[in-house]
Amino acid sequence: MTPPALLTLDDYRKFSEKNLVKLARDYYESGAEQEESLRRNISAFNNLLIRPRCLRSVENIDTSIDWLNGKKSVFPVGIAPTAFQKMATLDGELSTVRGAAASNSIMICSSWSTTSVEDIGKEAKIVGATIWFQLYVYKDRAITESLIHRAEAAGVEALVLTVDTPVLGRRLKDTYNKFSLPKHLKFANFESNTQAEMPKGHVGESGFMQYVSSQIDPSLDWNTLKWIRTKTNLPVIVKGVMRGDDALLALEAGVDGIIVSNHGGRQMDCTVATIESLPEVLRAVDNRIPVWMDGGVRNGRDILKAVALGARGVFVGRPVLWGLATSGSAGVSAVLGLLQSEFYHALQLSGFRSIKELQNDKHAIVHCSKL
Ligand SMILES: Cc1cc2nc3c(=O)[nH]c(=O)nc-3n(C[C@H](O)[C@H](O)[C@H](O)COP(=O)(O)O)c2cc1C
């Protein structure tokens, strides 16, 4: 069936809901606890207002940006890692990587994918996509080390260490639903490792929470990051930094980039929004390494605001799942294409012809409290 006109990401969200069973929909949509952070990530963008320039000849706009170490991206939006994509569509992560390639975006693959990193890597080579690999650190370091080496061999270009998940946030809907990976799906990076195999079916309160507390290392600290550094020559990016002081520690630990993130409001609830944390992290980093953000980006104006503050780019999580559940790889590239055209349009309407020009204008946006 041809989907109706889908004009906004919210249209994709609503349309995709029909294609998802409740267990999957709740898992994808949930935030932790009372979902304050989830809502604030989105609403905080509204406190930033754009100050448009006029009469600036906006016929040609350059949305490209140096994404990492000189590698260009045609527009500043990447795909955040999200687990268990085969709950959204048959081909799961393979559809996402195809959608990423079709829209010249980059994909961060989750440690907890339902397609192995090797299979995603093979497909990425065929379709010409850039992939990074997101890492969770297991109590059993041999599992973590083997994941790093497998990701390297699969052709990933950077490792993304998630640092906001020492333990799992309490997502109430998942607990009510007794969420676990549906029986027909695999925890694909761990198939051969029964130790790390997630319990199947509805066990106890949430099979997911049980698995995390038995396997994931809550003692993760800055030394763990140094240990990871000794295991790979790939750039290491930390995802989940929310404060300037932690950004300075990340710099000291020698990271190659930071993603300001609160895990889409799925971990600690009642946090500041990521767009509110971004300026403090940027001040601390002072242009020494790239800083991206994710959380609540839902249109081209949000991208403009984050980039105007100084972000190298943004990542989107749930919107890609909505595209995936709407129409597989075509849906992913449609969602990314929509963001790209909205960003282009927002630059035109506000009189900025390139990201450089936007970032050089220190008054492009204003916080509403300053009016
Ligand atoms: C269903 C779902 C699964 C996620 N899985 C992962 C994951 O495996 N690893 C990770 O680092 N972050 C994970 N995240 C967090 C995202 O990478 C990202 O931080 C968040 O979705 C950004 O917010 P947004 O959904 O508002 O764009 C997940 C988020 C969602 C919604």
Ligand SMILES: CCCCCCC(=O)C(=O)O
């Ligand atoms: C160590 C926690 C693993 C959570 C995996 C998936 C995820 O990040 C999410 O559901 O959010």
